[in-house]
Structure formats: structure tokens, C-alpha cells
Amino acid sequence: MERYDLLIVGAGAAGMAAALGAVRGGAARVLLVDRGDRLGGVLPQCIHHGFGLSYFHEDLRGPDYAARFAALLADAPEVALRLDTTVLELSADRTALLSSRAGLERVAFRRCLLCCGAREKPIGALDVAGTRPAGVFTAGQAQKLVNLGGYDLGRRIVILGSGDIGMIMARRFTLRGCEVVMMVEQAAAPGGLARNLHACIEAYRIPLRLRATVTQVHGAARITGVTVRDLDTGAEELVPCDALVTAAGLIPERELARALLHGGTPPDWLGFSGNCEHIHEIVDSVTVQALALGERMAKM
Amino acid sequence: METRDVVIVGAGLLGCFAARALAAYALDVTVLEAREDVCTGVSRANTGVIYAGYDTQPGTLKTRLCVAGSRGMAALCRELDVPFSRCGSLMIACGEKAEAVLRRKYAAGLENGVEGLRLLTAGAVRAMEPNLTDRVTAGLYAPGAGTLDPWALGIAAFENAQANGVEFRFGQAVGAIRRNPGGFLLETDTETYQTRAVLNCAGLAADRVRELVEAPLVRIFPSAADYLVLDDLSRGFVRHVIFHEPEEKGKGLTLVPTVSGNLLVGPTERDMAVAPGATAAAGLAELRALCAQIVPDLDLDLVIRSFGAVRPNPYYVREEGGVWQPEARGIPSFTVLEEGGLVSLIGIKTPGLTCAKPLGDYAAQRLLAHLGGAARRPDFDPRRRGIPNLSAMAETERAALVLSQPDYGRIVCRCRGVSEGEVREAIRRGACTVDGVKRRTGAGMGRCQGGVCMERVLALLAEARGVPASAVCKDGAGSEVLHGTL
Numbered sequence: 001m002e003r004y005d006l007l008i009v010g011a012g013a014a015g016m017a018a019a020l021g022a023v024r025g026g027a028a029r030v031l032l033v034d035r036g037d038r039l040g041g042v043l044p045q046c047i048h049h050g051f052g053l054s055y056f057h058e059d060l061r062g063p064d065y066a067a068r069f070a071a072l073l074a075d076a077p078e079v080a081l082r083l084d085t086t087v088l089e090l091s092a093d094r095t096a097l098l099s100s101r102a103g104l105e106r107v108a109f110r111r112c113l114l115c116c117g118a119r120e121k122p123i124g125a126l127d128v129a130g131t132r133p134a135g136v137f138t139a140g141q142a143q144k145l146v147n148l149g150g151y152d153l154g155r156r157i158v159i160l161g162s163g164d165i166g167m168i169m170a171r172r173f174t175l176r177g178c179e180v181v182m183m184v185e186q187a188a189a190p191g192g193l194a195r196n197l198h199a200c201i202e203a204y205r206i207p208l209r210l211r212a213t214v215t216q217v218h219g220a221a222r223i224t225g226v227t228v229r230d231l232d233t234g235a236e237e238l239v240p241c242d243a244l245v246t247a248a249g250l251i252p253e254r255e256l257a258r259a260l261l262h263g264g265t266p267p268d269w270l271g272f273s274g275n276c277e278h279i280h281e282i283v284d285s286v287t288v289q290a291l292a293l294g295e296r297m298a299k300m
Numbered sequence: 301m302e303t304r305d306v307v308i309v310g311a312g313l314l315g316c317f318a319a320r321a322l323a324a325y326a327l328d329v330t331v332l333e334a335r336e337d338v339c340t341g342v343s344r345a346n347t348g349v350i351y352a353g354y355d356t357q358p359g360t361l362k363t364r365l366c367v368a369g370s371r372g373m374a375a376l377c378r379e380l381d382v383p384f385s386r387c388g389s390l391m392i393a394c395g396e397k398a399e400a401v402l403r404r405k406y407a408a409g410l411e412n413g414v415e416g417l418r419l420l421t422a423g424a425v426r427a428m429e430p431n432l433t434d435r436v437t438a439g440l441y442a443p444g445a446g447t448l449d450p451w452a453l454g455i456a457a458f459e460n461a462q463a464n465g466v467e468f469r470f471g472q473a474v475g476a477i478r479r480n481p482g483g484f485l486l487e488t489d490t491e492t493y494q495t496r497a498v499l500n501c502a503g504l505a506a507d508r509v510r511e512l513v514e515a516p517l518v519r520i521f522p523s524a525a526d527y528l529v530l531d532d533l534s535r536g537f538v539r540h541v542i543f544h545e546p547e548e549k550g551k552g553l554t555l556v557p558t559v560s561g562n563l564l565v566g567p568t569e570r571d572m573a574v575a576p577g578a579t580a581a582a583g584l585a586e587l588r589a590l591c592a593q594i595v596p597d598l599d600l601d602l603v604i605r606s607f608g609a610v611r612p613n614p615y616y617v618r619e620e621g622g623v624w625q626p627e628a629r630g631i632p633s634f635t636v637l638e639e640g641g642l643v644s645l646i647g648i649k650t651p652g653l654t655c656a657k658p659l660g661d662y663a664a665q666r667l668l669a670h671l672g673g674a675a676r677r678p679d680f681d682p683r684r685r686g687i688p689n690l691s692a693m694a695e696t697e698r699a700a701l702v703l704s705q706p707d708y709g710r711i712v713c714r715c716r717g718v719s720e721g722e723v724r725e726a727i728r729r730g731a732c733t734v735d736g737v738k739r740r741t742g743a744g745m746g747r748c749q750g751g752v753c754m755e756r757v758l759a760l761l762a763e764a765r766g767v768p769a770s771a772v773c774k775d776g777a778g779s780e781v782l783h784g785t786l
Contacts, residue, residue, distance in 0.1 A: 035711060035714065099709050101707070101709045101710050122749030124604050127603075134773065141755070145755060220778075221776060221777065255715075
């Protein structure tokens with residue numbers, strides 16, 4: 001069985017920085033694993049600017065931000081990289097079961113850092129009634145399909161929730177010639193960053209409906225519209241659309257650790273970094289946190 | 301024109317099991333399905349409960365088939381390689397009126413021959429299910445009840461029938477049926493089929509299919525029901541199927557710990573005001589309120605999906621002023637109509653899943669009687685192997701599989717641990733939509749509901765079928781996932 005000082009699960013912004021931090025902290029053998037086929041996690045699909053403003057003092061796009069760290073990792077022989085590889089389970093005996101086309105492999109490690117990011121709340125978790133037709137996407141899923149797949153999701157789009165990915169996708173859809181009919185937000189204020197509100201919503205005059213929500217999805221095979229309810233007046237309105245994108249919050253992805261938690265506390269050899277630790281507003285703070293944590297775990 | 305012995309209209313659970321039963325005989329059998337896949341209608345959206353057999357009137361066909369189906373389910377599921385959990389059911393009362401219902405059901409169960417039934421005290425119920433409300437006053441335990449995924453059973457029967465020589469034709473909605481000297485001539489948009497006998501298992505459309513050739517007699521007046529599905533983090537919250545018998549008039553709550561570890565909560569009972577399969581906001585709110593009463597500690601933040609089920613309620617109808625009106629009461633037993641070589645199963649609802657095999661066998665026997673019998677096929681094989689289920693395999697077995705077939709090493713759906721190999725195998729076996737893959741592998745049924753894997757499944761479907769991704773459907777014609785490629 002191969003043995004490593006540190007196993008890092010997830011090679012997004014957090015995992016890449018943590019691996020470099022671990023090398024800085026003296027780790028000789030780091031294993032960085034990702035289920036995807038490229039480094040960077042969600043960064044490659046974030047083709048907008050706004051990355052690296054505080055860390056690099058430059059305005060980078062997501063893929064460029066990821067490329068900076070990928071270049072550093074290429075020069076770090078201490079870090080072994082396995083892409084297209086899924087960690088199936090972590091065991092209390094400090095081994096992990098890895099699965100890839102190359103086979104099933106168990107590896108041993110001294111410490112482990114989960115950098116698995118976050119998952120998006122699906123429509124079914126949102127208490128929205130009606131049918132379940134095609135044409136309903138989460139914002140991150142939409143971002144990947146549009147930016148990496150080159151697909152078109154619809155021509156008239158409603159976005160439920162006003163988180164940052166939702167706002168960025170509203171602008172993206174608009175730039176691609178689709179009409180964002182409405183962005184609907186339950187709260188009295190938008191959920192995302194002020195700079196995204198200005199740059200993505202206000203600049204493109206996208207209608208933002210605060211204190212409102214989608215209560216029902218219509219359409220048998222493909223979505224034909226949604227019912228939007230005003231939470232103050234109770235008034236409901238049928239809004240025709242051919243796609244619904246939900247941007248209703250992220251949940252830290254910590255499932256691998258679940259079997260190892262005792263009363264909510266992980267064992268001392270296991271850590272969390274990036275969005276699977278808590279949801280960060282900007283990637284730069286993920287990088288800073290993960291570098292420090294990777295270094296600290298290597299020295300432990 | 302080639303003459304078939306039997307044409308089955310509808311490839312739901314019943315159509316598939318009737319086909320499997322007929323496949324044991326030297327007969328030429330074709331199944332015509334309007335949709336693109338099996339089990340896309342009434343069959344797929346229900347609680348998945350295998351009933352013990354105390355709910356129905358003693359002496360009816362329904363009761364006889366239900367008790368037989370329940371008893372034989374474990375053996376059937378072994379034969380067809382379908383996961384089945386005989387977890388037992390617990391019907392609970394929170395007051396005297398409901399307790400009286402439990403005693404009545406207990407008596408009916410004894411008369412029906414249900415084994416192992418026990419009336420329980422409140423203390424015994426709470427010991428078995430500590431997460432139930434402390435307002436429980438009594439329980440009725442049925443160890444023979446259980447649960448499975450209904451579509452999994454139907455798909456298994458389809459594959460087994462197909463492997464034994466039954467022909468399945470999809471996209472074949474029957475638009476006309478005519479009697480002729482040879483039996484029947486059936487027409488679809490593209491084909492005609494001559495057959496000696498017809499089995500009508502068209503689910504929600506079974507009354508309309510029958511009326512293509514017969515006068516109205518029984519019609520379906522569907523009602524709908526809402527359900528919530530909880531993340532498998534709810535695994536173990538209850539260990540038995542729980543039926544809450546309401547004390548006041550209204551619908552009780554059913555909790556089903558599914559074979560995949562999810563918890564199913566339902567159903568409401570309402571008119572089918574919205575489209576089939578749709579949920580109603582009021583229904584979902586009602587379920588949440590019922591949960592607060594019956595299982596106050598259940599974390600409803602774990603809800604990952606809701607769905608609407610359809611109940612095909614059958615009623616005898618009579619003509620009044622040119623309109624076919626239902627009689628006041630629905631038909632309590634299964635409706636099996638035999639009309640000169642046309643056998644119709646109309647409005648088969650609960651416990652239709654439990655009865656799928658015995659009812660399929662029964663329909664097959666009726667057809668055989670009409671055809672004057674047929675020889676048994678010596679090469680009929682009732683066994684079917686499912687798609688390899690990686691999550692259920694031992695590590696060494698799994699390693700060996702990946703070594704021989706690397707696609708099984710690449711995980712597509714992280715929530716359920718489904719590999720590319722499983723998805724490819726599902727497609728090879730007939731899945732042609734994203735939901736078809738989901739029903740066969742579980743990809744997209746986990747906590748992220750396909751947020752991550754849908755794109756991969758889409759690509760694999762497009763590749764296998766030789767079409768662009770924009771042509772791949774979620775669930776049936778017209779449900780293209782994408783809007784095109786810019």
C-alpha cells in the first residue's frame with residue numbers, strides 16, 4: 001500500500017493551495033485527488049473576471065487563477081496528482097479507497113484534508129410545487145453546461161435566488177443573447193456581493209424581484225413557466241419561461257467525513273478547507289486559508 | 301400479415317409481468333408501449349410498499365393476490381435480482397377510533413391468512429420506533445410487509461420477458477382496435493398488428509384503450525397524491541414502514557424507509573387538478589404539518605425532492621343525458637374484464653405493486669384459456685441478473701470488476717456512487733433518457749439530484765445513441781434537457 005504524509009481530496013482552489021502549503025511545511029509525499037478530469041474544481045467554468053484581486057493584486061478569470069497554481073504544482077515533485085479519481089471512503093485506520101479506470105486502490109496517509117467544495121441545493125429541497133420537467137438547472141450546473149459544454153439552456157430564463165453564481169449567470173445568459181426574464185429573491189436584499197449586483201444585474205437591467213419566490217413549476221415535458229408569488233402581498237403571477245435556474249445556496253460537501261465524526265468532532269488527523277469548511281465569498285480567501293492549513297498539517 | 305398470439309398494450313409493471321408470465325409458453329407475444337421506456341406511468345410513482353394483505357376485503361381477488369404476492373416477493377426478487385427490504389410494517393393509532401380500525405384490520409388480516417400479525421401496546425410501538433410521537437396509543441405489526449423500488453421490479457420483469465423472447469415495441473400508442481375473424485387488428489401511428497388476443501394494461505389510459513372496441517363500462521377517475529423524499533442521512537430514523545391511521549377524518553401519514561436508505565413521506569389525497577406527476581403546494585404543506593404531529597423530530601431540511609403520484613380509481617359508469625357518470629362508490633377489487641379475447645386490467649391501484657406478479661400470472665391464465673392453452677417452453681429461464689451494483693459489492697469483488705472493465709472504476713454520480721460502467725450498461729439494456737438511466741442505476745437520485753452527474757449521463761447517452769447532446773431527453777418525447785448549442 002502506498003503511504004502519504006497528507007491526502008488531499010479535491011483539487012480545486014483549496015486543494016491546490018493546501019498541497020503547496022504542505023510542501024512548504026516540509027511534507028515529502030502529498031497525494032492530491034480529484035474526481036474531475038482537470039485541476040481547479042469549479043474555477044475552469046468561472047470564465048468571468050474578479051479572481052485574484054487580493055491575492056495576486058490582479059483581475060484574473062477563473063481558469064487563469066487555476067493555471068497559476070497548476071503551474072506551481074507542476075514544479076512540486078512532492079505532490080502526486082490523481083485526476084478522474086474518486087475517493088470512495090475514508091477509514092478510521094487512516095486509509096482511503098480510491099476508484100478510477102486504473103483500478104481500485106487503498107492508500108495510507110498520516111493526515112487528510114477534505115477540500116471537496118460545496119454542492120448546490122436542488123429544486124426538490126426548495127419547497128416548489130408543480131411538475132418536474134426538463135429545463136430546470138442549478139446555477140453551478142448551468143455555468144458548467146454553458147461555459148464548458150457550450151450548450152444553450154433556454155431563451156427565456158427565470159433565476160430563483162440571488163447568490164453570486166446566480167447573478168454571474170444572469171449576466172452570462174444576457175451576453176449570450178438569452179433573456180433573463182426575472183431574478184427572484186425571497187429576502188429583502190440580494191444574496192450576492194454588491195459588486196456582482198452592480199456588474200451583473202443593474203448594469204444589464206435585469207429585473208430583480210425581492211421578497212418574492214417561485215411556488216410552482218409548469219410544463220409537462222419541458223418547462224413552460226413558473227408561478228411567482230409576492231411574499232408581502234401574496235399576489236401570484238404566471239411568468240412564462242423555458243428554463244429555470246436555481247441559485248438558492250451552497251451546502252459544504254463533507255460526506256466523506258460523516259462516518260468518522262464522533263458527536264460532530266472529526267479525528268485530529270482530518271481537516272476541512274475551502275468551501276467544504278465554510279462557504280467563502282471570494283476564492284482568494286480560500287487560497288490563503290488552505291495554504292496555511294496545508295502547511296500546518298504537514299508540520300503536525 | 302404476421303399474426304401474433306397476444307399483443308399486450310402498455311409496458312408498465314403489469315404489462316411486463318404479464319409478458320413474463322406468457323413468455324413461459326410457446327406463444328408469439330408483443331408488447332406495445334406508447335412511451336420510450338417501460339414503467340413511465342402509474343407504475344413508477346408510488347410508495348413502493350409491499351403490503352402484507354390485511355387492508356382489503358376478505359375473499360376478494362385483490363386479497364388473494366395481495367397475500368400471495370407479499371409471501372412470494374422475497375423469492376421473486378431473488379429470481380429477478382431486485383433489492384427488497386422485508387422491513388415489516390407498523391400501523392399506528394393515536395386514539396380510540398383509530399385503535400378500532402387497527403383491531404378491524406387485525407381481524408381481517410387473520411381471515412386473509414396474513415402471517416405474524418400482532419397488536420401492540422403503545423410501549424411496544426415506542427420500543428420498536430422511538431422517533432414516533434408519544435401520542436401513539438397502539439400499533440398493528442405486520443412482519444411480512446416490506447419495500448422495494450417499483451420501477452426496479454418492473455424493469456427486471458421487462459428484461460426477463462425480453463430475454464425469453466417477448467418483443468417490446470416502444471413509441472407505439474394504439475389508436476384503433478378492430479375485431480376481425482382472426483381476433484384483433486391494432487393500429488398505431490406507424491404500424492398495424494394482427495393478434496389472436498389482446499391484454500390491455502394501459503394504466504391511466506386502460507379505459508380509453510378498451511373503449512376503442514367496447515362500450516363504456518368502467519372508467520378511471522384519477523386522484524393524485526404528494527410525496528416528499530428525504531436524503532439518505534435520514535437512514536434509520538424509522539426502521540419499519542409506518543402507516544399512521546388518522547383519528548379524525550382525513551389522510552394519515554405513511555413513512556417508508558426505502559431500499560436505498562431514503563425516507564419517503566406521504567401521501568396526501570387530492571383531486572388531480574394539476575398535471576399527472578405534479579405536486580400541489582397545499583399537499584406539500586399538509587405533509588410537513590402531519591410530520592410535525594407524528595414524527596416531530598424528523599428534520600425536514602433533509603427533503604431533496606417531492607413528487608406527485610397518480611391513483612387510477614376505477615368506477616362503473618352509466619350514461620345520463622349523453623354523459624358517462626360514475627356510480628357513487630368506486631370498485632373495491634381489481635377490475636379484470638374479459639370480453640372475447642380482450643382482457644383489460646382497469647384501474648389497478650394499491651396494492652398493485654405487491655400483486656404485480658400474481659396479477660400478471662392471472663391475466664396470462666385468462667388469455668391462455670381464451671387461446672385454448674399453449675405448450676410450456678422448456679427453455680424458459682425465470683432468472684435475470686441486474687446491473688452490477690458497486691456499492692453493494694465487497695472490495696475485492698469490486699476491484700476485480702474494475703480490472704476487467706475499467707468503466708466501473710470511473711464514478712459518475714458521487715452521491716450514490718454510480719460508475720460509468722453502470723450507466724453504459726443501463727443504456728445497453730434500454731435506457732434512452734436521463735430519467736431512464738436514473739431509474740436503472742440511481743444516478744441523480746442522491747442528495748444533489750443530478751446537479752453533478754446529469755451532464756455526464758447526458759454525454760454518455762448522446763455518445764451511445766450517436767446523437768448530439770441537445771437531442772437527449774430527460775423523460776420522454778419533447779423533454780430535451782438542453783435548448784441547443786449556440
